[in-house]
Structure formats: structure tokens, C-alpha cells
Amino acid sequence: xxxxxxLSATELLKILGYTQPAGRDFLDGLKREKQIPLPPVYTExxxxxxxxxxxxxxxxxxGQTRPRMYFDQIQEHVDDLNANQKTVNARNRxxxxxxxxxxxxxxxxxxxxxIGSDYSGGDAAFGIRKADLGQEDPPMYWRSExxxxxxxxxxxxxxxxxxxxxxxxxxxxxxxxxxxRALEQAGWRFEEYFDPQKDDWVASKAVLKKxxxxxxxxxxxxxDEGGKVFGCYDRDLNAIFVGIxxxxxxxxxxxxxxxxxxxxxxxxxxxxxxxxx
Numbered sequence: 001x002x003x004x005x006x007l008s009a010t011e012l013l014k015i016l017g018y019t020q021p022a023g024r025d026f027l028d029g030l031k032r033e034k035q036i037p038l039p040p041v042y043t044e045x046x047x048x049x050x051x052x053x054x055x056x057x058x059x060x061x062x063g064q065t066r067p068r069m070y071f072d073q074i075q076e077h078v079d080d081l082n083a084n085q086k087t088v089n090a091r092n093r094x095x096x097x098x099x100x101x102x103x104x105x106x107x108x109x110x111x112x113x114x115i116g117s118d119y120s121g122g123d124a125a126f127g128i129r130k131a132d133l134g135q136e137d138p139p140m141y142w143r144s145e146x147x148x149x150x151x152x153x154x155x156x157x158x159x160x161x162x163x164x165x166x167x168x169x170x171x172x173x174x175x176x177x178x179x180x181r182a183l184e185q186a187g188w189r190f191e192e193y194f195d196p197q198k199d200d201w202v203a204s205k206a207v208l209k210k211x212x213x214x215x216x217x218x219x220x221x222x223x224d225e226g227g228k229v230f231g232c233y234d235r236d237l238n239a240i241f242v243g244i245x246x247x248x249x250x251x252x253x254x255x256x257x258x259x260x261x262x263x264x265x266x267x268x269x270x271x272x273x274x275x276x277x
Contacts, residue, residue: 001211001212001236002234002235002236003213003214003233003234004232004234004235005217005218007233008041008045008164009049009160009163009164009166009167010163012164012167012231012240013045013048013049013167014048015233015238015240016183016186016240016255017186018049018052021048022047022048022050022052023046023047023048023050023051023062024047026050026063027043027047034069034113036069036113036130036133038113038133039128039132039133039134039137039138039159041136041137041159041160041163042115042159042163045163046062051063054179054183055178056178057119057175057176057178058169058170058178059117059118059119060116060163061114061115061116061117067115068113068114069111069113069130070112070114071102071105071109071111073114074094074097074109075102078094078097081094081098082098093147093148093149094149096149097109097149108150109149110129110130110131110152112127112130112152113128113130114127115127115128116166119175123144123145123146124142124143124144124145125142125145126140126141126142126155127140127143127152128140129141137158137160138158138159139154139157139158139159140155140158140159140161140162141153141154141155142155161221164219165221165222165229168221168230169221171231171240171242171253171255172231172242172244172251172253173190173253174225174229174244187257188255188256188257189255189257189258191254191262191264192251192253192264193207193252193264194265202250203250203251203252204250205250208243208250208252211234212234213232213241218231218232223245225244227244227245227246228246229242229244230245237260237263238260239255239260240254241255242255252264
């Protein structure tokens with residue numbers, strides 16, 4: 001078994017058949033409009049992910065919502081407050097920006113390219129610091145809507161890790177079955193591991209080993225529904241394994257072509273003893 005653990009998000013999209021650079025024109029326009037460079041890791045991914053249906057309910061913006069500069073977002077709030085002639089308390093997070101010319105904002109604030117948000121919660125934004133946009137694989141930052149406007153927290157991973165985290169969450173079906181429905185229409189099959197002896201869908205490290213997967217080689221990412229999410233690719237079977245680890249239990253899925261043999265038998269593949277009597 002040829003198991004690959006270190007594929008990039010872009011490589012995984014190509015395996016799934018998303019190979020057309022649909023986002024190239026958008027990215028060129030974004031660079032011209034905002035007068036910014038874009039990290040190669042981001043452009044290579046977004047060329048394929050732009051308007052890709054599997055990301056419709058994910059934490060990264062691929063078309064339904066467009067990436068934007070943080071200063072532009074602040075400006076929208078300032079313009080709205082001024083247009084409505086609202087009296088802004090000095091403790092309001094936008095108060096300093098209202099009373100300071102925009103060209104002076106960089107003296108106290110960093111600008112960011114916002115590339116996503118917490119889809120289910122809607123109160124967290126994910127971005128790349130403008131000063132880092134020239135890097136190949138820059139660090140990621142995030143902020144809560146409740147934070148002061150100058151506060152962004154550095155993530156513990158770089159852009160490439162963030163993209164993988166988003167994609168593994170998408171493929172695991174955490175919170176939404178968007179990817180499953182889209183990929184099934186493209187000729188892929190989702191299989192969920194089921195243990196007939198335990199009458200449960202919980203897998204184990206032994207099950208992973210049976211399929212040639214080394215648990216110690218799996219890189220684990222934060223799962224949107226709690227716990228950790230992980231994944232790998234079996235080149236021989238042309239199958240993607242993805243799982244969620246929570247409270248010591250493993251939910252395991254295999255994504256392979258509908259014309260291929262099944263890898264993980266699900267509950268419908270086992271005979272019910274009552275049916276044999």
C-alpha cells in the first residue's frame with residue numbers, strides 16, 4: 001500500500017478532479033484592484049478552489065463571499081456610522097478609525113487580507129497580514145468579531161496548514177454533507193466504517209493499520225465539530241481516507257470511485273441474522 005500523508009490541499013483537489021484554473025481571472029483582478037501580491041500557496045489553491053462546490057459551507061471564501069482587505073471592512077463600518085450620523089461612544093471599537101484619517105491607520109493597525117470566516121458561528125475571521133503577502137507560505141491570523149479592531153491572534157499554523165485543515169473538515173463532513181453530495185455527483189463514493197460485532201461505527205488504530213495507515217504518521221488538525229480531523233491518500237486504491245478523532249474514538253471514512261471495489265463495508269453490506277431465519 002502506498003499511503004501518502006503529506007499531500008497539499010492543492011494536490012488533493014487535483015486527485016478529486018478539480019484541475020481547471022477557474023479562479024485565475026479573479027486572482028489577477030484582486031491583485032490589480034488591491035495592489036497586493038498573493039502568496040503562491042494561496043494562488044495555486046484558489047485557482048482550483050474558486051467556486052468549487054465542496055467549499056460552499058466551509059471556513060474559506062471561494063466565491064460566494066469574496067476575499068477582502070481588513071481596512072476596507074473597517075471603512076465600510078465607518079462610512080455606515082457617518083452616513084447615519086450615529087453618535088459613537090469613545091469605547092466603541094471603531095471610534096479611533098472615525099477620528100483618524102485612513103492613511104494614518106497603519107500607525108496603529110495592521111491590514112489583513114481576509115480569506116475566510118467561521119461558517120457555522122460567523123464570529124471569527126481568518127486572514128493573512130498584508131505585510132506577509134509576499135511570502136510563499138505566510139503565517140495565518142484570526143480575530144473574533146468581539147475583539148478590539150487592532151487585535152488579531154497568530155494561528156499556530158501557516159497558510160498551507162490552514163488550507164488542509166479546511167479541506168479535511170470539508171471531506172470529513174464535519175457539520176455539513178456539502179462535499180459528499182457534490183462529490184457523489186462527480187462519481188465518487190463515501191463509505192463509513194461500521195463494526196458489525198460492536199454494532200457501532202467507531203473504528204480504532206487497529207482498523208487503520210489493517211488499511212495500511214500508520215496512526216503516528218497522521219497529522220491531526222482542529223475539527224470544526226470538536227476533536228481532531230485527519231486524512232491521507234492511498235495511491236494504489238486511488239482512495240482518500242479521512243477521519244475524526246474525538247474522546248478516544250475514531251470515525252473513519254473512505255472516498256473512492258463508484259466503479260471501484262468497496263473499501264469500508266457499511267451497515268448495509270452486512271447480512272442481518274434475522275433476515276436469514
